[in-house]
Amino acid sequence: MDQLSRARTTTAEDAPARGGPSGGVGVVAILTGTMLSLFGMSWDIQWHEDVGPDTFFTLPHLFIYAGSAVAGIASLVMVLRVTAATKAGRPVDPAAGGTAVGVFGKTFAAPVGYLVTGTAAAVFLFSGLWDQVWHSTYGFDATIASPPHVALLVSVAFTMMGVVVTCAAAARTTWGRRGFQLSLAMLAFYVVVPLKSLDVFEGGPVNAVQVGVAFTTATALVTSAYFLRDVREFVVVGLVCVALQATLWLFSPWASEVYADSVGLPLRDIVSPSPDVPSALPLTLLPIVVGLAVLVAASRSRGWSPTGVAPLGGAGVGLVVALTMPFQLAAVGQEPPQALGTTLLTAVAGVAIGALGGFVGVRFATMLRTLESSAPLTAGGR
Amino acid sequence: MRTPWLRTAALGTTAALALALGTAAPASAFEPVEIVHTERVQVGPYPMTVGFSEWPMRAMHSLDVTFMPEGGTAGRSGQVELLLDSAESEVEPLVRHPRKQEVWGLDVYALDDPGAWTFKFTLDGPEGRGEGAIQAVNVLEQPGPPLALSWSLSVVPVAMGVLFLVVAWRRMRPGDQVGTVLAT
Known part of the structure; x- marks a missing residue:
């Protein structure tokens, strides 16, 4: 991939007038796609817990496929639009997915955000074929930790990561920041699904799933805390997470029951005691976000170095996640109470991995800011 | 310029979704449970037939297993413990099979490791508690590549x-x- 020089810099006045690709519609499309994926995934897992029977074309499966299809097609369209504009010498707004990079030589000019989203969606497609091969060999399964399922889940996570990048590139606009808040909350939420596959390490000295959740939560929160200039906008990320969690908490069992009724299937004799995916996200997320916001605001006003404060904040996030999750999962009936020794060791691991998440997160924030800085304001600006 | 692009994208997306949804109906029928092999087991006072949708069983290959006590499941409850050489054990409650409601069952269930598994049953009913087992259910090596x-x-x-x-x-x-x- 070669960095392309921009043919022209777009200004607030000429971008809409010349008809160069702008980012708003594309962002709405890929956000819609990833939202379908998130809801479909939570619904599908709940379906298996509460009802059971599976085919390739259950409605929750269609949500998942449609999510990646919408995100992938929208990304392809945006890449083609930017390529056409670049070749015609028309202005390209870097807010439309970030700086364009050359793909296949310079055949295509792909905004980096859409490149990630579209590539991940394409990988999802191939992973789906791989899943079909797997099912023809092993029969249907309802486990997360099968090789093709992990490939599918990870490709959806990278699709969502591409949406975060796309929105970050447009963060000088209001819609870009709102998209960033929503996409980052969705990503932080969604990754608990592939992390469930870490339960293959069950019985070890630490709870590997919770260590994973500590890392991804710390990374996502520190990234957004430092990327967003206004800590109040970071607090909104926490509120969006809570809203998504509450919505899916109600939606997943409800949709499973309604769908089961519609196809004439009964619920299992023993259903999940609480919604499976929503209960895997820390219920303490909002207090964690507020605490991190206070730390970041204080460090900014006092001029403390982000490189020092971010790992500290990440460690705090990791500690709270690792300490509270076993109690949360026991309280909602998802898991039996965890041994105290395991919880304490997991907390130690949570601090270390959370600090690493903070270290990485502040650097991700820097990379995203760099992407955003290259994007001048457009008419759809602040 | 903008409108044709967007229209094409919207039409493409709609067509893809319509295709998926249109083909969903005929493909969405849930497969019935077809038992190809049965075993008899005496669980205390309760005779029971255990059915398998695949036989022989292979590691990691999912199948349906049904449990049919004589006289039906009404008024009875219990559990099955699946054991491999005392090293591996999984306990499952005996609940109605989601696609064959008249019997208990495990749906799309797979045992991860090959070997001689034991199916150990505990049943509670009008005639008290009963225990019984099917010994040495041979699970073959997994299919497919390593x-x-x-x-x-x-x-x-x-x-x-x-x-x-x-x-x-x-x-x-x-x-x-x-x-x-x-x-x-």
């Missing part, structure tokens, strides 16, 4: 994502710019 090969295929998306992050990290060197970039 698991390591399957996992290596699935690492591809992870590797692609990590490679992207590494390349972006090396080009942007964010550690050198944290102070200046985040100060804006």
Whole structure:
């Protein structure tokens, strides 16, 4: 991939007038796609817990496929639009997915955000074929930790990561920041699904799933805390997470029951005691976000170095996640109470991995800011 | 310029969704449970037939297992414990099979390891508690390629994502710019 020089810099006045690709519609499309994926995934897992029977074309499966299809097609369209504009010498707004990079030589000019989203969606497609091969060999399964399922889940996570990048590139606009808040909350939420596959390490000295959740939560929160200039906008990320969690908490069992009724299937004799995916996200997320916001605001006003404060904040996030999750999962009936020794060791691991998440997160924030800085304001600006 | 592009994108997306939804109806029928092999077991005072939708069983290959006590499941409850050489044990409650409601069952169930498994039953009913077992249910080796090969295929998306992050990290060197970039 070669960095392309921009043919022209777009200004607030000429971008809409010349008809160069702008980012708003594309962002709405890929956000819609990833939202379908998130809801479909939570619904599908709940379906298996509460009802059971599976085919390739259950409605929750269609949500998942449609999510990646919408995100992938929208990304392809945006890449083609930017390529056409670049070749015609028309202005390209870097807010439309970030700086364009050359793909296949310079055949295509792909905004980096859409490149990630579209590539991940394409990988999802191939992973789906791989899943079909797997099912023809092993029969249907309802486990997360099968090789093709992990490939599918990870490709959806990278699709969502591409949406975060796309929105970050447009963060000088209001819609870009709102998209960033929503996409980052969705990503932080969604990754608990592939992390469930870490339960293959069950019985070890630490709870590997919770260590994973500590890392991804710390990374996502520190990234957004430092990327967003206004800590109040970071607090909104926490509120969006809570809203998504509450919505899916109600939606997943409800949709499973309604769908089961519609196809004439009964619920299992023993259903999940609480919604499976929503209960895997820390219920303490909002207090964690507020605490991190206070730390970041204080460090900014006092001029403390982000490189020092971010790992500290990440460690705090990791500690709270690792300490509270076993109690949360026991309280909602998802898991039996965890041994105290395991919880304490997991907390130690949570601090270390959370600090690493903070270290990485502040650097991700820097990379995203760099992407955003290259994007001048457009008419759809602040 | 903008309108035709958007129209094409919208039409393409709609067509893809319509195709998926249109083909969903005939493909969405849930397969019935077809028992190809049965075993009889005496669980205390309760005779029971255990049915398998695949036989012989193979490790990691999912199947339906049904449990049919004589006289039906009404007023009875219990559990089945699946044991492999005392080293591996899974306990499942006896509940109605989701696609064959008149019997208890395990749906799309798979045993991960080959070997001689024991199905140990505990039943409670009008005639009290009963226990019984089917010994040495032979589970063959897993089908398909070695698991390591399957996992290596699935690492591809992870590797692609990590490679992207590494390349972006090396080009942007964010550690050198944290102070200046985040100060804006």
